[in-house]
Structure formats: structure tokens, C-alpha cells
Amino acid sequence: MLRPFTLHRPETAEEACALLARLGEDAVPYAGGTELLLLMKLGLLRPPHLVDVKRIRELNELADGGRLTIGATVTHRSLERSPLVRARCPLVASVARHVANVRVRNVGTIGGNLAFADPHSDLATLFLALDAHVELVSPGGRRELSLGDFVRGPWETARRPDELLAGVRLAPWPSRAAAYVKFGVHERPTLGIAVALGLNGGDGRAGARIQDARIAVGCVGPRPARMFTAEARLRGVSVDRVDDVVGAVGDSAAAGVDPADDLHGSADYKREMVAVFVRRALRVAAARAGGVEPATSFPYAVVA
Ligand SMILES: Cc1cc2nc3c(=O)[nH]c(=O)nc-3n(C[C@H](O)[C@H](O)[C@H](O)COP(=O)(O)OP(=O)(O)OC[C@H]3O[C@@H](n4cnc5c(N)ncnc54)[C@H](O)[C@@H]3O)c2cc1C
Known part of the structure; x- marks a missing residue:
């Protein structure tokens, strides 16, 4: 059963980070909830505050500026169906299509997948091969880390508690091979x-x-x-x-x-x-x- 919690719905990354910084260990980011709510229902995690990141527009963008940028709240389903991703990185779209099941893909996000750092992640493996980098945002500014440096181990990343994962960037692989x-x-x-x-x-x-x-x-x-x-x-x-x-x-x-x-x-x-x-x-x-x-x-x- 879910215990009561306060849901915060910031509209900008800065606002969200300020909340995370102020609330400290009492708050966690919340995106699709496919992992988080499961842990909360099982009583394995009891955060009194959830910071919903889905209203933050910049986190939901897919953009092509040399490297392909995939915002943290882009869902697996959007990745799979995006004409931009299918044209620029067809393998990424194709892998997204085979993540979990359609219910998880509809709400589960790329950021949630990477930030959770479950060892059984398809995207982390693919992104590692494609030399992807993640962008983290905090009240102190922004930083970029290679995916290899970001994922430290099972359910462990280099993200600091007041940081949000803003997105992932990768250079489209130049070959069909x-x-x-x-x-x-x-x-x-x-x-x-x-x-x-x-x-x-x-x-x-x-x-x-x-x-x-x-x-x-x-x-x-x-x-x-x-x-x-x-x-x-x-x-x-x-x-x-x-x-x-x-x-x-x-x-x-x-x-x-x-x-x-x-x-x-x-x-x-x-x-x-x-x-x-x-x-x-x-x-x-x-x-x-x-x-x-x-x-x-x-x-x-x-x-x-
Ligand atoms: C039944 C099932 C099958 C699955 N099968 C696969 C599979 O085949 N392949 C695969 O790769 N994955 C699989 N997954 C994992 C799935 O991809 C993830 O559950 C999903 O992407 C997580 O995203 P979410 O938005 O729901 O994360 P949430 O549950 O909202 O969050 C997960 C964690 O990430 C943190 N978080 C979320 N967003 C951010 C952010 N922007 N910045 C910082 N921290 C953040 C949260 O605080 C939480 O700790 C499966 C999951 C389920 C439940």
C-alpha cells in the first residue's frame, strides 16, 4: 500500500533542483513511476516528498544539433515512434520498441531507466556502445558525464541528491553495421x-x-x-x-x-x-x- 506523500509539480529544472536541495533526503524525483511507485508500494522506499519532473518542458525534448539529445522524460514509446530518432538513430528507436511491455513503455522514461541504474537495462547497454553522455542539472549549474562514469553499479549512479538527470546525448552511429x-x-x-x-x-x-x-x-x-x-x-x-x-x-x-x-x-x-x-x-x-x-x-x- 502507498503511504501518504506530498507531490510537488515544478515547471522548470531549476525549481525542481531547488526543491530537491531544500527537502534533502526526504524527496526523490518522480517521472513515470514504473520503478519508484513499485518500491513504494512494497514499502522498500518511503519518501515523504515526490518531485514530479514530467511538467518540465526542457526534459521532454528530442533535438538534433549534431548530437541527438533525448530529454530525460521522453518515454520509451515516444523514442520508438519519433521520426527524428528513427531517421537519425534507427537502432535506438528499434531497441526502445523492445523495452518491457507497452504499458511500461507508455509511461516509463529514458531518464528513469538510466537514473534507476537497474543492471538489466537495454538502453544503458546500447548508449554505452554509442558513447552517450548524460547531462545533469543542479542549483550549482550543469555538468556532462559519460554514461560509463554515470552508471557506477547496480542501482547506483554518480547523480548527487540535488541533481536531476536532464537528458542523454549521443552521436548517431555513421554505419548501418x-x-x-x-x-x-x-x-x-x-x-x-x-x-x-x-x-x-x-x-x-x-x-x-x-x-x-x-x-x-x-x-x-x-x-x-x-x-x-x-x-x-x-x-x-x-x-x-x-x-x-x-x-x-x-x-x-x-x-x-x-x-x-x-x-x-x-x-x-x-x-x-x-x-x-x-x-x-x-x-x-x-x-x-x-x-x-x-x-x-x-x-x-x-x-x-
Ligand atoms: C515489468 C517491467 C519490465 C521492464 N523491462 C525492461 C526491459 O526489458 N528493458 C529495460 O531497459 N528496462 C525495463 N524495465 C525498466 C523500465 O525501462 C523502467 O522502469 C522505466 O524506464 C523507468 O522510468 P520511470 O520514468 O518510470 O522511472 P521512475 O519510476 O519514475 O523513477 C525511477 C528512478 O529514477 C529516478 N528518476 C526518474 N527521473 C529522474 C530524473 N530526471 N533525474 C533524476 N532521477 C530521476 C527516480 O527518483 C527513481 O529513483 C522494465 C520495468 C518493468 C516494471
Whole structure:
């Protein structure tokens, strides 16, 4: 049951931060409430004050200024349907379409997802691969942090109590050679793999070589992680010959994760799944480089 609380509805980020600063530990930001209200109903969190951030116009914007800016209160559903996001970062729109279920997507926000720092976040994994940065606003001003610095661990971020997450910024990936594959049998994903390949000479050129490779693995460790050693194995490889190295790259990623036994499976099982799904994600990304959308059907998995 929900205990009584006071709901504040500021109209600007500055007003919201001033409230957070004044009320201290008694107040928390409140967006879609899909996580927060659940914790409150279970009695795991009892904040006397909620600062509703959904009326703050600047937090609800999607803007294109070189980098794509996604405001913190943009919902998964808006991200999925935005013509701007579909044109500039189709993979982001496609991943948003596969978050949770339509009820959660309709009210759950990007900011709430990242600020909550649940290790089973699809967006944190994808955004890490795309070198995203978050913007934080406080009574003291604004600061930008890389997503890797922002997410510190399970349910832990670098956000100070009087700060609001204003949004996330990312540079659209210049190649079609990217994929996100998620796998799981529970409500939240057991595993998420984001792969993005940058090719010299661009997509569709026979013999184009990989000059930049990003692999991020999420859900199996305390926070999403880039697999730098695995990425290095891809550099210089012709995109037509990715199949020759996927085994080694998958094994390298599996060696680089830090899984724990839990209800999603044992640590050994998760490592094995990382190897399998890195291989699969890489094959999809490489096929997309050549303009081919491969037919995929992996049980309990979604390819975005
Ligand atoms: C059934 C279910 C299935 C799910 N499946 C998936 C999935 O498949 N993939 C996935 O990635 N996620 C999944 N999620 C997580 C979902 O994406 C998040 O619940 C949602 O995005 C959180 O957003 P919200 O606006 O509801 O956050 P809220 O519940 O309002 O807030 C969450 C936390 O973030 C803080 N907060 C919110 N906004 C801000 C802000 N602007 N600045 C600072 N702090 C803020 C709040 O204080 C709170 O601590 C699932 C959730 C549920 C309930």
C-alpha cells in the first residue's frame, strides 16, 4: 500500500533542483513511476516528498544539433515512434520498441531507466556502445558525464541528491553495421549485447575493413561494460570475413564479463550466453553493413 506523500509539480529544472536541495533526503524525483511507485508500494522506499519532473518542458525534448539529445522524460514509446530518432538513430528507436511491455513503455522514461541504474537495462547497454553522455542539472549549474562514469553499479549512479538527470546525448552511429540482441525468459532481460562497427570507406563497399568496433554487454554484470579486448580483435578485419573471427571475439567477450549466479542463471551459463550472443550480434551487424537484413530466429531473443 502507498503511504501518504506530498507531490510537488515544478515547471522548470531549476525549481525542481531547488526543491530537491531544500527537502534533502526526504524527496526523490518522480517521472513515470514504473520503478519508484513499485518500491513504494512494497514499502522498500518511503519518501515523504515526490518531485514530479514530467511538467518540465526542457526534459521532454528530442533535438538534433549534431548530437541527438533525448530529454530525460521522453518515454520509451515516444523514442520508438519519433521520426527524428528513427531517421537519425534507427537502432535506438528499434531497441526502445523492445523495452518491457507497452504499458511500461507508455509511461516509463529514458531518464528513469538510466537514473534507476537497474543492471538489466537495454538502453544503458546500447548508449554505452554509442558513447552517450548524460547531462545533469543542479542549483550549482550543469555538468556532462559519460554514461560509463554515470552508471557506477547496480542501482547506483554518480547523480548527487540535488541533481536531476536532464537528458542523454549521443552521436548517431555513421554505419548501418550495428545491432542489439537481447535474450531472456523473465520480465527483464537476462542479457543485452550492443555491437556497432565503423568501416573504412563506408557501408556496402566490398572488402571494407572494420576500423572502429564497439561491443557492450549488459545485464550479466553489475553494470554494462565495453569489451575492449574483444573489440580490438575486430579492427582491420574485412567486414566480409567477420565470420572468421566471431568465435574468438565471442570467447574474448565471455572472458571479459563478471557475472554472478542469480535467478537468471549461473555465472557459467551467462558467460556461455555472452559468447553465443556476441557471435550472433556480430553476424547481424556485418550483414547489415552490406545492406542485408538477415533472417534471424533465436529462441527467447529479440534482434533490434
Ligand atoms: C515489468 C517491467 C519490465 C521492464 N523491462 C525492461 C526491459 O526489458 N528493458 C529495460 O531497459 N528496462 C525495463 N524495465 C525498466 C523500465 O525501462 C523502467 O522502469 C522505466 O524506464 C523507468 O522510468 P520511470 O520514468 O518510470 O522511472 P521512475 O519510476 O519514475 O523513477 C525511477 C528512478 O529514477 C529516478 N528518476 C526518474 N527521473 C529522474 C530524473 N530526471 N533525474 C533524476 N532521477 C530521476 C527516480 O527518483 C527513481 O529513483 C522494465 C520495468 C518493468 C516494471
